[in-house]
Amino acid sequence: MIQAVIFDMDGVLIDSEPMWHQAELEVFGSLGVTICPQRQQQTVGMTTKAVTAHWYQQSPWSSMSLDEAEQAVLQHVATQIKLRGVAKKGLLPLLNRLKQAAIPTGLATNSPGFLMDTTLEKLQIRHYFNTHCSVEMVQQGKPAPDIYLLAAENLGVAPQHCLVFEDSYTGLSAAKAAGMQVIALPAVHDWHLEKFDLAELKLRCLSEFDLNQLNSNPFTVAQFSAQPA
Incomplete structure (x- = not known):
């Protein structure tokens, strides 16, 4: 029962999934990571920390720490939720x-x-x-x-x-x-x-x-x- x-x-x-996708495209894209929709589907539902580590393993960057990249994604999503959630x-x-x-x-x-x-x-x-x-x-x-x-x-x-x-x-x-x-x-x-x-x-x-x-x-x-x- x-x-x-x-x-x-x-x-x-x-309906925040499009916000997450856009945030990841913008943040990780700015770090040199190429993300296609098919590859992005692999990370749906994962923690932001795990997603950040995933893309770092795929295409390592040096201009930002993993914690900073994770926080950038989170802040982007938070802003979008406030604006249009x-x-x-x-x-x-x-x-x-x-x-x-x-x-x-x-x-x-x-x-x-x-x-x-x-x-x-x-x-x-x-x-x-x-x-x-x-x-x-x-x-x-x-x-x-x-x-x-x-x-x-x-x-x-x-x-x-x-x-x-x-x-x-x-x-x-x-x-x-x-x-x-x-x-x-x-x-x-x-x-x-x-x-x-x-x-x-x-x-x-x-x-x-x-x-x-x-x-x-x-x-x-x-x-x-x-x-x-």
Whole structure:
């Protein structure tokens, strides 16, 4: 039986993935790294530190430290969120219904705390969550299960009774490693990738999720239906 719901942040609460892509293109591009869309997809869902290390290994630079490059990307994304961040379709109605149903709700993100706070303030949704977990709170970010296990512990719910919303395979892997059930929200261009079959269900957007079924029965894939985008 599902007793708590945990959300990833980027790509689930907010359509920030294009902001991350642009920030990486600008920052790493200025350092001499050539990034094509196909190669950039390899890093979706990773921590910014891991992404920075990835591109440094591909094309080392000397004009900036890895920490400085990482911070430049984060600041770029924070600025864009403040300027044009909007909630993903279906998010606010779902959060309202979870709150009305008194279902414990958590946030678990690979982003650092200041970026998590920036997003929560921009969308004005902090009050919906019973716990807010950012990457600095754990030893290892996703795909390790640490941050999801922390969120479950903070919510006082066993991992097997938690349902996670994730958009990336990295996050999906983390939640499954934590022993949780997962609803995947793949990007349109990722919908048909077999790796997302690891999730209990795929949805195009949060508005397709029916909370009434979650409240009345143990969560099973058969209770939901979604058509490919």
